[in-house]
Amino acid sequence: MKTQSIKTKRLQPLQKISSGISGLDEITGGGLPKGRPTLVCGNAGCGKTLMAMEFLVRGAVEHNEPGVFMSFEENEEELTGNVASLGFDLKALSAQKKIVLDHVRIERSEIQETGEYDLEGLFIRLNHAIDSIGAKRVVLDTIEGLFAALPNHSILRSELRRLFRWLKDKGVSAIITAERGDGLLTRHGLDEYVADCVILLDHRVNEQLSTRRLRVVKYRGSVHGTNEYPFLISKDGFSVLPVTSMGLDHPASSERISSGVNRLDTMLGGKGFFRGSSILVSGTAGTGKSSIAAAFVDAAARRGERSLYFAFEESQNQILRNMNSISLNLEPWVKKGLLQFHASRPSLYGLEMHLLTIYDAVKKFKPRVVVMDPVTNLISVGTEIEVRSMLTRLIDFFKTEQVTALFPSLTTGDSSQSEVAISSLMDVWILLRNIESAGERNRGLYILKSRGMEHSNQIREVLLSNNGIGLVDVYAGPATVLTGSARIEQAGREKADVDRRKAQIAVLKAGLEAKIDELNQEINDENLLDQVNAKSRFNLAANRQADVEPKLKSNGHHRIEEFVK
Amino acid sequence: MSKPLPEEKKIGSKPPNHEAWELRLYVAGQTAKSVTAFANLKRICEQYILGKYKIEVVDLLKNPTLAKGDQILAVPTLVRKLPVPIRKILGDLSDTERVLVGLDLRHLAEQIA
Numbered sequence: 090m091k092t093q094s095i096k097t098k099r100l101q102p103l104q105k106i107s108s109g110i111s112g113l114d115e116i117t118g119g120g121l122p123k124g125r126p127t128l129v130c131g132n133a134g135c136g137k138t139l140m141a142m143e144f145l146v147r148g149a150v151e152h153n154e155p156g157v158f159m160s161f162e163e164n165e166e167e168l169t170g171n172v173a174s175l176g177f178d179l180k181a182l183s184a185q186k187k188i189v190l191d192h193v194r195i196e197r198s199e200i201q202e203t204g205e206y207d208l209e210g211l212f213i214r215l216n217h218a219i220d221s222i223g224a225k226r227v228v229l230d231t232i233e234g235l236f237a238a239l240p241n242h243s244i245l246r247s248e249l250r251r252l253f254r255w256l257k258d259k260g261v262s263a264i265i266t267a268e269r270g271d272g273l274l275t276r277h278g279l280d281e282y283v284a285d286c287v288i289l290l291d292h293r294v295n296e297q298l299s300t301r302r303l304r305v306v307k308y309r310g311s312v313h314g315t316n317e318y319p320f321l322i323s324k325d326g327f328s329v330l331p332v333t334s335m336g337l338d339h340p341a342s343s344e345r346i347s348s349g350v351n352r353l354d355t356m357l358g359g360k361g362f363f364r365g366s367s368i369l370v371s372g373t374a375g376t377g378k379s380s381i382a383a384a385f386v387d388a389a390a391r392r393g394e395r396s397l398y399f400a401f402e403e404s405q406n407q408i409l410r411n412m413n414s415i416s417l418n419l420e421p422w423v424k425k426g427l428l429q430f431h432a433s434r435p436s437l438y439g440l441e442m443h444l445l446t447i448y449d450a451v452k453k454f455k456p457r458v459v460v461m462d463p464v465t466n467l468i469s470v471g472t473e474i475e476v477r478s479m480l481t482r483l484i485d486f487f488k489t490e491q492v493t494a495l496f497p498s499l500t501t502g503d504s505s506q507s508e509v510a511i512s513s514l515m516d517v518w519i520l521l522r523n524i525e526s527a528g529e530r531n532r533g534l535y536i537l538k539s540r541g542m543e544h545s546n547q548i549r550e551v552l553l554s555n556n557g558i559g560l561v562d563v564y565a566g567p568a569t570v571l572t573g574s575a576r577i578e579q580a581g582r583e584k585a586d587v588d589r590r591k592a593q594i595a596v597l598k599a600g601l602e603a604k605i606d607e608l609n610q611e612i613n614d615e616n617l618l619d620q621v622n623a624k625s626r627f628n629l630a631a632n633r634q635a636d637v638e639p640k641l642k643s644n645g646h647h648r649i650e651e652f653v654k
Numbered sequence: 655m656s657k658p659l660p661e662e663k664k665i666g667s668k669p670p671n672h673e674a675w676e677l678r679l680y681v682a683g684q685t686a687k688s689v690t691a692f693a694n695l696k697r698i699c700e701q702y703i704l705g706k707y708k709i710e711v712v713d714l715l716k717n718p719t720l721a722k723g724d725q726i727l728a729v730p731t732l733v734r735k736l737p738v739p740i741r742k743i744l745g746d747l748s749d750t751e752r753v754l755v756g757l758d759l760r761h762l763a764e765q766i767a
Binding site for chain 2: 191193194195199200201202203204205206207208209210211213214216217235239
């Protein structure tokens with residue numbers, strides 16, 4: 090009998106319940122262990138209570154699993170108030186008997202210990218709360234509060250051990266929160282007792298920016314993601330963002346859309362970008378990245394598509410004014426609701442918050458085109474690895490939504506090397522660079538890569554003027570490539586050459602004509618002489634009474650006749 | 655900062671000599687601890703506040719909802735409802751000295767001694 094029961098137990102995998110927290114179920118492969126306690130530990134203010142509360146509320150609302158929240162810190166009103174901002178109405182849930190809030194208040198000053206005791210009172214109280222609504226989930230937040238209230242820790246420890254055992258026997262899925270200790274997971278070593286699943290929350294401030302992270306330290310009987318995952322507490326609650334949550338199975342459209350610059354479209358196989366592709370426009374300061382982005386947005390609006398412009402450097406008004414100077418009037422599009430700006434300093438909040446704001450904005454506005462100007466400003470918020478992982482998720486997200494995204498990217502110095510990190514994520518890479526020569530600076534543009542289409546390998550010169558953005562061919566002579574005034578000068582020089590040639594030809598032509606005239610004159614003179622000779626021959630023949638009339642030469646015959654008369 | 659001093663003095667010099675003592679003992683079933691606690695309590699009351707006290711025993715197993723009202727976690731817990739302020743004494747009350755401190759009966763004990 091016994092061996093059989095062991096066998097069936099082994100075959101049955103660990104049952105899990107949805108934590109209700111987006112992303113966490115994916116990391117843990119289905120959620121928290123069912124009918125077992127989970128320890129959530131972390132420093133003050135890292136979101137333990139909120140995570141526990143969301144676990145409970147989502148369980149009650151979405152999975153029909155009523156829950157008991159036993160709080161050792163905050164009272165019922167405070168808890169209700171704290172989570173009201175997340176849209177959880179604890180009062181209504183309590184009235185519907187889906188949630189029981191129980192505040193355990195212990196005043197150290199009121200308490201005197203004499204002799205032996207146990208925590209049966211707490212057990213009875215919890216048991217009663219669980220049974221009153223048939224709870225399936227329990228939260229104890231933060232049970233370590235008891236260590237401050239009850240001086241006899243040896244009793245407390247043995248009673249807590251009994252409590253966790255009891256929770257298991259009761260079959261409720263529980264979250265127990267604990268403060269993090271110095272170099273330990275929990276201050277009072279609770280992780281010794283609650284060993285089934287331990288989740289560590291962390292709140293770090295790096296370069297004055299805070300990032301929250303979650304890690305599953307331990308999950309008995311289950312595989313789980315072992316990395317640190319960033320998480321967010323936003324107005325929609327707690328969400329963990331696993332990098333792997335999105336696969337590489339987004340659709341690939343073969344539709345082409347214009348870049349807004351005619352010659353650029355020509356360079357891109359004559360038709361522009363693929364819809365849903367991601368485009369990196371990199372260049373040093375002042376090479377015209379934002380202008381290209383604005384032209385792209387303008388073209389989208391002309392097609393009647395919505396676009397979203399995330400500006401990390403300039404305000405909306407500044408962009409509108411600046412783009413006016415190259416006759417890109419974006420203001421009407423804003424008024425028509427085809428263009429929306431989201432201007433914020435990157436340092437306003439952490440990367441994850443940025444990601445979430447972008448998600449939110451895209452989900453709400455449903456744009457077809459997104460610009461993030463400049464994407465490199467986000468790097469100041471996190472390390473390169475973090476930024477890369479964030480961009481990966483962002484690009485995956487855009488592709489899934491079939492949004493064409495353009496990322497102006499500021500580079501320093503020789504740009505083609507410094508952006509290896511993000512360029513591999515991009516489908517099209519347009520490089521803008523300053524070409525310095527002959528005492529002036531000009532903008533050059535070329536396409537470094539463009540996946541899946543034929544594209545020009547030529548360098549074009551970008552002209553930003555009040556006629557808009559123009560791309561012109563650079564002068565590619567036999568010895569050199571010239572841009573700007575050097576190019577214009579070269580063109581001028583060539584024109585002068587042509588003019589001089591023309592003048593020479595004119596002179597030669599004049600000379601030639603003069604020669605022709607001269608020759609004609611000579612011919613005339615010759616004719617005249619001929620005629621004179623003929624006439625004298627004629628006269629001579631007449632004088633000699635010749636029987637044959639002498640023949641006159643055909644040339645000048647008429648004139649001779651005339652002359653005779 | 656000078657205010658607490660006279661108050662403290664007052665409490666020290668004029669100990670409470672109340673007529674009505676309302677005590678409540680919370681237990682969970684008839685365990686050895688609860689029986690000891692009740693016996694100890696009875697003994698102390700008889701000795702110091704004879705005729706002025708009232709003891710109410712609450713069995714949480716029978717009335718689980720009552721645990722919430724007085725914030726009872728541990729059993730046995732003795733709650734001094736009157737005189738105010740409320741005091742809680744955890745354990746089986748075997749340490750008489752501590753019980754006297756907890757109930758604020760030290761001065762009576764000294765008088766008798």
